[in-house]
Amino acid sequence: MKYVTIKDIAAALGISKSTVSxxxxxxxxxxxxxxxxxxxxxxxxxxxxxxxxxxxxxAKSNHVIxxxxxxxxxxxAMSFIASVQKIVSAKGYRVSIAFSNESPxxxxxxxxxxxxxxxxxxxxxxCHNTANLSTYEDILQRKIxxxxxDRTIAELPVSSVxxxxxxxxxxxxxxxxxxxxxxxxxxxxxxxxQNTIERTRGYRDALAKFRIxxxxxxxxxxxxxxEDGSAAIEQAFQKGLDFDxxxxxxxxxxxxxxxCLQEHGFAIPADVAICCMSGTILSTLxxxxxxxxxxxxxxxxxxxxxxxxxxxxDFSAPEQTIILNAKMVIRNSTVENxxxxxx
Amino acid sequence: MKYVTIKDIAAALGISKSTVSxxxxxxxxxxxxxxxxxxxxxxxxxxxxxxxxxxxxxAKSNHVIxxxxxxxxxxxAMSFIASVQKIVSAKGYRVSIAFSNESPxxxxxxxxxxxxxxxxxxxxxxCHNTANLSTYEDILQRKIxxxxxDRTIAELPVSSVxxxxxxxxxxxxxxxxxxxxxxxxxxxxxxxxQNTIERTRGYRDALAKFRIxxxxxxxxxxxxxxEDGSAAIEQAFQKGLDFDxxxxxxxxxxxxxxxCLQEHGFAIPADVAICCMSGTILSTLxxxxxxxxxxxxxxxxxxxxxxxxxxxxDFSAPEQTIILNAKMVIRNSTVENxxxxxx
DNA sequence: ATGAAAGCGCTAACAA
DNA sequence: TTGTTAGCGCTTTCAT
Numbered sequence: 247m248k249y250v251t252i253k254d255i256a257a258a259l260g261i262s263k264s265t266v267s268x269x270x271x272x273x274x275x276x277x278x279x280x281x282x283x284x285x286x287x288x289x290x291x292x293x294x295x296x297x298x299x300x301x302x303x304x305a306k307s308n309h310v311i312x313x314x315x316x317x318x319x320x321x322x323a324m325s326f327i328a329s330v331q332k333i334v335s336a337k338g339y340r341v342s343i344a345f346s347n348e349s350p351x352x353x354x355x356x357x358x359x360x361x362x363x364x365x366x367x368x369x370x371x372x373c374h375n376t377a378n379l380s381t382y383e384d385i386l387q388r389k390i391x392x393x394x395x396d397r398t399i400a401e402l403p404v405s406s407v408x409x410x411x412x413x414x415x416x417x418x419x420x421x422x423x424x425x426x427x428x429x430x431x432x433x434x435x436x437x438x439x440q441n442t443i444e445r446t447r448g449y450r451d452a453l454a455k456f457r458i459x460x461x462x463x464x465x466x467x468x469x470x471x472x473e474d475g476s477a478a479i480e481q482a483f484q485k486g487l488d489f490d491x492x493x494x495x496x497x498x499x500x501x502x503x504x505x506c507l508q509e510h511g512f513a514i515p516a517d518v519a520i521c522c523m524s525g526t527i528l529s530t531l532x533x534x535x536x537x538x539x540x541x542x543x544x545x546x547x548x549x550x551x552x553x554x555x556x557x558x559x560d561f562s563a564p565e566q567t568i569i570l571n572a573k574m575v576i577r578n579s580t581v582e583n584x585x586x587x588x589x
Numbered sequence: 590m591k592y593v594t595i596k597d598i599a600a601a602l603g604i605s606k607s608t609v610s611x612x613x614x615x616x617x618x619x620x621x622x623x624x625x626x627x628x629x630x631x632x633x634x635x636x637x638x639x640x641x642x643x644x645x646x647x648a649k650s651n652h653v654i655x656x657x658x659x660x661x662x663x664x665x666a667m668s669f670i671a672s673v674q675k676i677v678s679a680k681g682y683r684v685s686i687a688f689s690n691e692s693p694x695x696x697x698x699x700x701x702x703x704x705x706x707x708x709x710x711x712x713x714x715x716c717h718n719t720a721n722l723s724t725y726e727d728i729l730q731r732k733i734x735x736x737x738x739d740r741t742i743a744e745l746p747v748s749s750v751x752x753x754x755x756x757x758x759x760x761x762x763x764x765x766x767x768x769x770x771x772x773x774x775x776x777x778x779x780x781x782x783q784n785t786i787e788r789t790r791g792y793r794d795a796l797a798k799f800r801i802x803x804x805x806x807x808x809x810x811x812x813x814x815x816e817d818g819s820a821a822i823e824q825a826f827q828k829g830l831d832f833d834x835x836x837x838x839x840x841x842x843x844x845x846x847x848x849c850l851q852e853h854g855f856a857i858p859a860d861v862a863i864c865c866m867s868g869t870i871l872s873t874l875x876x877x878x879x880x881x882x883x884x885x886x887x888x889x890x891x892x893x894x895x896x897x898x899x900x901x902x903d904f905s906a907p908e909q910t911i912i913l914n915a916k917m918v919i920r921n922s923t924v925e926n927x928x929x930x931x932x
Numbered sequence: 933a934t935g936a937a938a939g940c941g942c943t944a945a946c947a948a
Numbered sequence: 949t950t951g952t953t954a955g956c957g958c959t960t961t962c963a964t
Contacts, residue, residue, distance in 0.1 A: 248731055249707075251957055262935045267959060278933060293727070298706040299646045300957035304940050308642065310685075318671050319664070328661050331688065340685055340702065345674070359683065363641040364592075384636070388591055594941055605951045610943060621949060643941035647956050935964075940957105947952075 250292045258288055270296070302364070311341050311554065312360040314370040316348050316397070316470075320497055322524050322543055326395070329547025330369065337555070339366065348470065350377035357381050360390075367391035367554045372399060374438045391557030395550040396524075397439060403565055405553045407546055410571040411441045411523065415448025418521050419493055423456050427491035427519055432465045433478045433503060435495035439470070442495060445523060449493060463487060470495060475502025483510065491515075494522040500536050542570055593635045601631055613639070645707070654897065655685050655703040657696065657713040659740070659813075663840050665886055666714075669738070672890025673712065680898070682709065691813065693720035700724050703733075710734035710897045717781045718742060734900030738893040740782060746908055748896045750889055753914040754784045754866065758791025761864050762836055766799050770834035770862055775808045776821045776846060778838035782813075785838060788866060792836060806830060813838060818845025826853065834858075837865040843879050885913055 252266040259266075261281070269277045269285035277285075302308050311334050315323045331341050342365065346353035353373055358381070360368055368390060372378070382402060385392050394406035422430055432449050435442035446465065453460055466481065468474040475494060479502075482489065492507075494500040500522035504514060512518050520536045549568055556563045595609040602609070604624070612620045612628035620628075645651050654677050658666045674684050685708065689696035696716055701724070703711055711733060715721070725745060728735050737749035765773055775792050778785035789808065796803055809824065811817040818837060822845075825832065835850075837843040843865035847857060855861050863879045892911055899906040 249957095253957075263958080264936080264960080265934055267957095268934090271959085276933065281933080293730075295701070295704050295731075297646075297957050299642065299649075299651065300940090301959080302940095303640075303642045303646050303942090303956090304958055304960090306642075306940070318674075319667060321662075324662060324667050327686075328688075331661075331686070335687075340687070340706070342683055343670075343674070343686055344678075344683070345671070358638070361638050363683070387636075388638075592941095596941075606941090607943080607952080608950055610941095611950090614943085619949065624949085640941050643956090644943080645956095646940090646958090647942055647944090649956070933964100936962090938961085939959095942956090943954105945952105945954085948950085 249297065250294045251297070252294075255285065255289055255292060255294060258292065259284065261285075270294075306364065307366050308364045309339050310363070310365045311339050311551075312344065312365040312368045313341055314344050314346060314353065314356055314360070314368065316346050316371060316373045317498075318343070318345050320524075322396075322497065325543040326547045329544045330551050333548065333551045334555075346373040348373045350374040354378050354381050357385065361385065361388065365390070367393070367558050369393050369395055369550055369554060371395050371397040372439075373397070375399060375440055376438065389561050391554055391561065393550050393554045393557070395546055397441060398567075399440060405557065405565045405567070407549045407553065407568040407570065408441075409542070409546070410569050411444035412448045412451075413571065414523055415445040415493075416452045417448075418523065419449050419452035420455065422491045422493065422519055422521060423452065423458070425519065428458060429489045430464065430491045430493055431479075431482055431487065431489040433475055433492060433494045433499050434465055434467045435470055436467060442467075445495060464489065468499075470498060472498045472502040472505075475499030476506040477502070479503050479506040479510075489518065491519040491521070494520065497522050497524050504536060546570060592640065593637045594640070595637075598628065598632055598635060598637060601635065602627065604628075613637075649707065650709050651707045652682050653685050653706070653708045654682050654894075655687065655706075655708040655711045657687050657689060657699055657703070657711065659689050659691050659714060659716045660841075661686070661688050665739075665840065668886040669890045669893075672887045673894050676891065676894045677898075689716040691716045693717040697721050697724050700728065704728065704731065708733070710736070710901050712736050712738055712893055712897060714738050714740040715742060715782075716740070718783055719781065732904050734897055734904060736893050736897045736900070738889055740784060741910075742783060748900065748908045748910070750892045750896065750911040750913065751784075752885070752889070753912050754787035755791045755794075756914065757866055758788040758836075759795045760791075761866065762792050762795035763798065765834045765836065765862055765864060766795065766801070768862065771801060772832045773807065773834045773836055774822075774825055774830065774832040776818055776835060776837045776842050777808055777810045778813055779810060785810075788838060807832065811842075813841060815841045815845040815848075818842030819849040820845070822846050822849040822853075832861065834862040834864070837863065840865050847879060889913060 252263050252270065256263045256266045265277060265281060266285055269282045270289060274282070311330065313327055313330060317323060327341065327343060334341060342360070344356035344359065346356065350373060357368070357378070368385065370392065372394065382392065386404065392404055394404060396408055398406035398408045419430060432446065434446050450460055463485070464487065466478045468478050475498065478499070479492070492503050494503055500520050504520055507514060507518055514520055522536060549570070553566060595606050595613065599606045599609045608620060608624060609628050612625045613632060617625070654673065656670055656673060660666060670684065670686060677684060687699035687702065689699065693716060700711070700721070711728065713735065715737065725735065725747070729747065735747055737747060739751055741749035741751045762773060775789065777789050793803055806828070807830065809821045811821050818841065821842070822835070835846050837846055843863050847863055850857060850861055857863055865879060892913070896909060
């Protein structure tokens with residue numbers, strides 16, 4: 247027999263299912279010491295394994311947290327997942343991971359899978375600003391706890407946690423300018439990602455602070471992948487644009503940009519500096535050529551998880567928007583107090 | 590109401606649950622066209638979502654593949670998971686991810702969680718050679734399909750897929766020697782990991798081929814983490830060991846070794862070269878200072894998954910041990926034919 | 933302290 | 949074509 251059930255144990259001992267169930271759940275008050283011991287022993291010897299499926303069906307809960315991310319290959323996603331996993335596993339939840347692969351349809355499919363499998367809560371970093379609004383609404387109507395992280399949607403009255411894109415972006419560009427760069431190419435994200443706007447605003451305001459005229463030609467909007475970053479640089483060369491630095495929307499774009507620039511024989515950062523947001527501890531360690539703002543991913547994971555667990559415990563918990571802004575690291579220099587927001 | 594059930598739909602339409610169930614499963618043969626349409630429509634308008642929990646309890650299957658890895662922060666683990674996820678999600682399975690964190694107890698706990706939640710199959714990269722043998726046996730007795738990958742256990746007659754550690758290791762060390770290094774420090778893995786033995790054998794044989802005497806002092810056995818790698822180097826300095834290259838067991842050790850060496854003012858790879866196995870595409874791209882053998886992670890994921898799916902379809906499918914040996918990449922030079930195994 | 937019975941939501945014989 | 953019934957494995961009143 248593949249799995250033994252409480253029924254089997256009950257039969258073996260000539261007692262009722264209920265008593266077995268109680269004993270196995272450590273109900274000391276309602277089972278005599280001897281029977282309890284007897285049950286626990288035979289359960290062990292028969293190789294009993296509680297069927298979570300049945301428990302969950304009854305409890306109408308899966309003890310699973312769904313995490314939905316646009317991609318899984320960057321250290322950012324990994325660290326976030328690891329951070330969440332660490333916390334919730336201690337509370338008896340498992341995590342189920344899905345990728346949208348930057349496609350709203352895939353995102354929706356996976357969300358529906360989450361709903362169908364009755365996850366207890368969902369953490370999501372969206373791939374599109376508007377495409378799946380109705381699905382989010384659906385989730386909320388079903389009272390499934392939902393928390394957005396990193397790529398959030400401002401219009402939605404839902405708990406979310408993200409970093410201050412504007413100020414970090416501003417600071418990155420300021421950093422480039424202060425290291426002598428003036429012609430900064432900005433590889434921006436697509437319009438359907440909220441963060442794009444804030445980061446581009448940071449870019450513009452930093453230029454303004456140093457009275458560098460804004461040149462729209464130096465802003466290239468494209469996808470967020472490695473190839474997009476590479477193509478953006480290639481395209482800049484085709485157009486004959488002159489630039490001494492590149493400010494990318496994503497890490498992945500930065501990888502592509504770096505690759506393309508190096509193929510063209512540029513030294514980094516001597517000839518062209520590259521910088522990006524979403525730099526994790528790992529990537530700052532790892533890509534010394536690319537200047538990056540360290541995201542406090544672990545903290546983001548902790549905050550998002552705590553928000554979610556709150557909602558799981560009490561769905562009427564207030565919706566909160568938390569913007570992480572505490573600490574930024576550029577290369578090896580730690581900056582505790584980011585520059586003021588007023589340009 | 591949070592979720593509507595087939596019972597609700599049946600009641601709303603004044604028909605029986607079974608018909609609703611049939612219709613919702615697209616049983617065209619046994620439901621009239623009109624009722625089917627009617628049912629599908631009201632299901633949609635009522636916001637019906639199939640309760641997988643119930644379906645799974647009945648089907649005694651979760652449609653979940655459990656993946657258990659020692660850690661999740663390296664690109665290796667990530668790419669593997671992503672590769673598996675891509676394949677199985679197309680077949681209607683989800684993946685559930687757990688980490689052993691290099692601890693046998695955690696590994697066992699997570700395996701039991703997998704058993705309890707009735708996963709359809711398990712992919713595991715072990716953290717210890719012998720510690721959990723009884724748990725693996727248990728899983729096999731329960732006829733839960735199990736496939737080992739990367740960190741496999743030779744003694745167990747269970748399907749597994751790994752790369753040829755010996756030959757890759759041999760090749761890496763040969764590569765170091767041919768680039769002029771002679772005093773090669775080997776940061777080995779712990780004895781309880783199978784792969785350690787093969788890799789160290791490759792190290793010794795490569796030395797032998799070039800008639801470089803084997804110096805046991807130059808082999809440091811330690812854990813597989815970043816800090817272990819760093820500590821190993823530190824310790825080598827303390828001992829006053831002289832070395833011009835470091836051959837690490839894991840990528841993570843290599844990161845630590847690199848950090849420590851750089852803190853001591855060494856240029857890499859000019860002063861001291863570092864190389865490691867388990868280098869993924871990403872890490873070779875990313876750590877140009879560290880020479881690495883590219884693992885064909887994606888292929889490993891594909892092979893392991895296919896082995897597992899075979900077992901899921903037919904548990905009596907033959908156990909296979911597959912050793913990936915096709916292609917190795919060092920930096921940017923591709924070597925299609927690794928050197929012969931005879932030293 | 934223990935047992936009987938109902939039910940979580942769904943599917944699949946078997947009947948009609 | 950549709951309905952009735954039983955049951956997946958478990959928990960939990962309600963009796964005893």
